Amino acid sequence: MDSTLDAVVEIFAWTGFGLGALIAGVALVLFLLDGTWVRVQAVVEEGEHGVLARWFGEDGGVNEAPLSAHDHAALGGRDMVEVYARRGWMNRMRTTPGSPAVRAAKLLSLGLIGVGVVALITSWILLFVRG
Template identity: 60%
Template sequence: MDAAIDAVVEIFTWVGFGAGALLAGIALVAYLLDGTWVPVRAVVEPTEHGKVVRWFDEDGGVNEAPLTHEQLHIIGDAGMYDIYSRRGWHNRMRLTHHSPLVRAISLLAAGLLALGLVALIVSYVLLFSRG
């Protein structure tokens, strides 16, 4: 029975550290590819195709992006809203500063690394408790 417990703990340690490190690397690459998002104040306007937000970028150009159903639910009836636009791109915006995908990958990586650390601690406790 002790050998089975040791094997399971060892597997959790390697999977936790290995997959956690891999996902942490993927999260870093996704963060770097996400680019720079700057806060801007946007005007919410109704159009014939639904509501859109319009804002001025850093170069003085006017940008416009349609709102999705989820974004409409968050914004509500506001006439103006603080959004984030992608630096160097036109008509790209989101409501959060950081990417939800990068955040999800980072949290998963942290959880797997924590699993590896806990399994390593359990392994040491089992090693020294038997001796």
């Protein structure tokens, strides 16, 4: 029974640390690929193809992007809103400062590393209890 418990704890430790580090690397790559997003003030208007958000870019030009019904509801249906525009790209915006994919990968990696830490502490406790 002791060797089975030791094997399970060690598997959880290696899996937690290994997969956690791998997914943390994926989160870093996703973060770097996501680019820089800057906060801008946008005007929400009804256009011919639906609801649009329009804002001034860093180069002084006017950019616009369509808003989904969900985004428009999340912004509270206001006329002036704060959104995040992608630096260096035209007509790209989102309502959150960070990417949901990056946030999910980061949380998953932290959870797996947490499993590895708990398994490592459990292994130490078992080592001292038996010794």
